[in-house]
């Protein structure tokens with residue numbers, strides 16, 4: 601008898617070793633990241649997903665709060681070949697079921713062949729395969745989580761200032777659809793004040809800030825379920841520079857007449873190659889997404905593509921001041937090739953343009 605079961609939507613039930621107890625469900629996905637498990641486990645984009653690590657040994661560096669991207673663990677469960685006791689303790693404290701001694705190669709190849717799939721998890725001394733199957737039956741598809749933004753966004757607006765007590769000449773209105781802390785940090789470190797707004801902020805909420813940039817964050821689920829953020833982009837584009845990361849890119853594309861689609865198993869890892877179409881340069885990027893921009897629409901140009909599958913990694917409209925990335929330029933975890941994105945975003949603001957003129961003189 602095992603004490604941990606994973607019931608897959610394809611009908612199979614896998615056994616493992618129970619490390620942290622509980623029953624749950626979610627969309628089964630995998631990351632190939634070999635570093636940054638604290639960042640991944642606290643990335644709000646993993647809400648409602650069961651995260652399998654393809655790297656076999658997770659937890660070697662302990663549990664470091666300074667590496668966390670939010671205040672809690674977001675995947676509903678964690679699976680690895682081997683989890684350290686320290687990571688297991690953290691997950692157990694957070695009430696997040698954890699399983700190891702699983703053949704993660706089998707899980708990963710199943711997801712690779714059949715796509716991200718719903719699964720049910722049951723961990724504990726007296727659980728049965730039937731418990732995991734019950735969880736699976738109750739599991740909704742990712743697109744059915746129509747108000748997933750509410751689960752991960754701030755309840756009310758808050759501001760993070762570059763310098764406490766004084767106002768920066770760059771005010772960013774950041775729509776928090778489940779933002780990673782290091783995205784806010786990346787903007788603040790570059791001198792911007794960041795107003796973190798709820799995912800369903802209104803046009804009036806944004807207008808009252810008179811922002812220099814409208815920034816749509818990363819986040820979980822289907823971009824089609826973020827109607828309020830889409831409406832903000834549609835309203836402000838052309839008057840205010842617009843930027844977005846990951847879910848943000850998808851929302852911006854949808855707002856400007858483009859379309860998104862679900863990928864088979866997505867991109868999750870820290871070595872996804874991306875080519876810039878103008879320079880030809882390839883950079884290594886961190887990624888975590890299951891949807892992609894299938895159609896950029898009439899106003900956006902695809903400026904960067906994924907080398908593996910040609911999906912859109914960067915969108916731009918220079919005249920309208922729109923700049924987005926599908927990958928995670930904040931690189932937490934991951935290679936830092938792409939941090940310049942934040943400089944490029946801030947260069948779209950009036951203050952940024954003034955700085956460029958001074959630098960050019």
Ligand SMILES: NC(=O)CC[C@H](N)C(=O)O
Nearest residue numbers: 818819846847889890891
């Ligand atoms: N990291 C993200 O922002 C993920 C975006 C979206 N939820 C997707 O899976 O494609």
